[in-house]
Amino acid sequence: MNITITARVFPTEDKDKIIEHISSIFPEATFEENDDLIIGKTNDVRQFRKLVEQQRIRNTIESILMQNYVGGKTRILLNKQCKGIVNVYEENELGPIEVIIEGTEDEIKKMVWGNGD
Numbered sequence: 001m002n003i004t005i006t007a008r009v010f011p012t013e014d015k016d017k018i019i020e021h022i023s024s025i026f027p028e029a030t031f032e033e034n035d036d037l038i039i040g041k042t043n044d045v046r047q048f049r050k051l052v053e054q055q056r057i058r059n060t061i062e063s064i065l066m067q068n069y070v071g072g073k074t075r076i077l078l079n080k081q082c083k084g085i086v087n088v089y090e091e092n093e094l095g096p097i098e099v100i101i102e103g104t105e106d107e108i109k110k111m112v113w114g115n116g117d
Contacts, residue, residue, distance in 0.1 A: 001103035001111065005029060005040035007080060008095050021083040022097060025051060045111045051086045052112055062112045064088065065101070073102040 005022050009015050015038060019031055022040050027047050029040035052061050061076070068074045077089035077096035089096035101108060 001043055001045070001101060001107050003029075003042050003045070003102075004100045005038075005042070005097060006100075007038045007097045009036045009038060010094060013080075013094065017083075018080060018097070021080060024084040025078070025086060048086065049111060049114055051084075053114075055086060057086065058112050060088070061086065062109060065108050065112065066105070069105060069108065072104070073100055074108055075100045 003026065005026060007018050007022065009018060015033060018038055019040075022029060022031075022038070025048055026040060026042045026044065028044035029042040032039045052058055064076050065074045068076065076099050078099060079087040079089050080094055080097055101111065103111070
């Protein structure tokens, strides 16, 4: 499963804080910075799954991921301002962190629910 995380950085924002936030959800991500865009890549979902479980939002996250599933990939938008938690994006002026996940429906469900590990 491949995961790509992108976030546009506005002039009033600190790139390092956005990377720190993304890393709190996907600690194994590697990053590239292009002008006003941060791009992270990972295939490690352990921390994401742990946070979703701790926050008791598995059903909500699975529902969002399955609703957005098209052509072997799905996406979820996360709030930039909630470090260390999985917080689904609602409209605001700073824009979201976009997480695109490539994988089968079963792999995506395992991303949320785990597989006994």
